[in-house]
Amino acid sequence: MSSSTEIEYDPYQHVVRFETDAGRRIYRIRCDTLRPLPGYSYLILGKPDDSSNNREHDFDKHSAILADCGTGENGCDRELLSGLELVRTMYKEDFQPTDIGRLVVTHAHIDHGGGGKQFLELTGAEAWCHKYDAGVFERYDERAAVGNRRFDEFLQHAGVELERRREIIEAFGFIRGRGKPYSISRRLKDGEQFDGITVCHTPGHSPGHICLFVDSSHIILGDHILARTITQIWPEQIAPHTGYIHYRDSLGKIEKIAEGKIGLPGHEQIILDLPMRIDIIRKSHQRRMERILDVLQNSREPMSIAQIARKMYLSQSGVWTLLALTDVGARIEYLEQIGLISIANFDELELGKSDVFLYTNV
Numbered sequence: 001m002s003s004s005t006e007i008e009y010d011p012y013q014h015v016v017r018f019e020t021d022a023g024r025r026i027y028r029i030r031c032d033t034l035r036p037l038p039g040y041s042y043l044i045l046g047k048p049d050d051s052s053n054n055r056e057h058d059f060d061k062h063s064a065i066l067a068d069c070g071t072g073e074n075g076c077d078r079e080l081l082s083g084l085e086l087v088r089t090m091y092k093e094d095f096q097p098t099d100i101g102r103l104v105v106t107h108a109h110i111d112h113g114g115g116g117k118q119f120l121e122l123t124g125a126e127a128w129c130h131k132y133d134a135g136v137f138e139r140y141d142e143r144a145a146v147g148n149r150r151f152d153e154f155l156q157h158a159g160v161e162l163e164r165r166r167e168i169i170e171a172f173g174f175i176r177g178r179g180k181p182y183s184i185s186r187r188l189k190d191g192e193q194f195d196g197i198t199v200c201h202t203p204g205h206s207p208g209h210i211c212l213f214v215d216s217s218h219i220i221l222g223d224h225i226l227a228r229t230i231t232q233i234w235p236e237q238i239a240p241h242t243g244y245i246h247y248r249d250s251l252g253k254i255e256k257i258a259e260g261k262i263g264l265p266g267h268e269q270i271i272l273d274l275p276m277r278i279d280i281i282r283k284s285h286q287r288r289m290e291r292i293l294d295v296l297q298n299s300r301e302p303m304s305i306a307q308i309a310r311k312m313y314l315s316q317s318g319v320w321t322l323l324a325l326t327d328v329g330a331r332i333e334y335l336e337q338i339g340l341i342s343i344a345n346f347d348e349l350e351l352g353k354s355d356v357f358l359y360t361n362v
């Protein structure tokens with residue numbers, strides 16, 4: 001860990017403090033976003049050239065930035081506010097929630113931006129995010145309907161029966177009315193800078209996913225890279241700018257600058273050795289690709305995505321069904337793109353005799 005990094009803990013780890021190499025403070029605030037998965041918002045205080053010795057009255061009002069804001073559900077909004085209060089009382093920052101001028105959302109998933117509407121109303125802040133994810137916040141019900149429709153088509157092609165598809169979409173699809181729409185004041189682009197923060201577009205987990213480089217020591221990672229879990233990827237069939245190729249390229253983007261930087265993800269613990277974590281993630285993806293090729297190699301018949309997922313993942317209940325299907329789906333899409341597998345029943349698909357894509361090794 002670099003010597004410029006200072007980590008202090010409160011008894012419940014509700015708030016954790018970091019300091020960047022330019023003397024800014026980043027406070028990680030824990031929220032019970034999607035139970036049982038805790039998530040983190042990051043409050044950035046101070047200007048890039050602040051010194052840590054001079055942090056009492058050293059930032060303009062409305063210059064504070066919050067990265068992600070949780071779901072706004074299950075008391076998550078209260079947890080966020082109590083975390084902000086701890087920043088003031090425990091860490092002695094001269095700060096009020098209304099000093100937050102900008103909410104920057106890493107990506108349009110409910111656990112990162114779902115609580116935006118309440119938060120903006122409370123603080124008067126503006127919301128910023130990448131242009132490819134802005135539509136989800138501004139027109140949630142429209143994006144939900146389109147997203148569920150595409151998701152259903154994917155499940156159908158994957159070989160999931162109608163009844164099961166309904167169950168999966170009801171349990172894990174977008175829920176109309178769940179997202180409370182709010183407007184995005186600024187649509188961020190890759191490479192854009194503001195207040196010493198650089199935006200890095202990292203599509204894959206979501207089309208407009210961004211990471212935020214704060215000074216030259218810390219990277220707010222959203223869900224792009226997590227410390228233990230391999231980030232969920234989706235087939236591009238469900239959403240453009242997701243899929244394995246985008247994800248892999250986005251990993252490479254972070255890898256180029258990762259050396260010596262501290263990763264601050266949206267879930268799980270902080271990442272002190274980002275290059276090593278990226279290497280592990282890459283190898284894990286490679287192994288899963290090889291496993292799919294093995295499964296197909298050892299099968300007498302061509303297989304659907306649902307059949308491959310059943311072979312690869314032991315647990316097929318609850319959310320695992322969704323994760324297994326989308327994970328295999330994204331990899332199958334890639335393996336087909338690079339010509340390692342092909343579709344065996346294209347005649348039937350063309351004639352409308354089947355809706356299920358069956359794959360075989362080339």
Ligand SMILES: [Zn+2]
Pocket residue numbers: 107109205223
């Ligand atoms: Zn996410």
Ligand SMILES: [Zn+2]
Pocket residue numbers: 039109111112222223266267
């Ligand atoms: Zn998340």
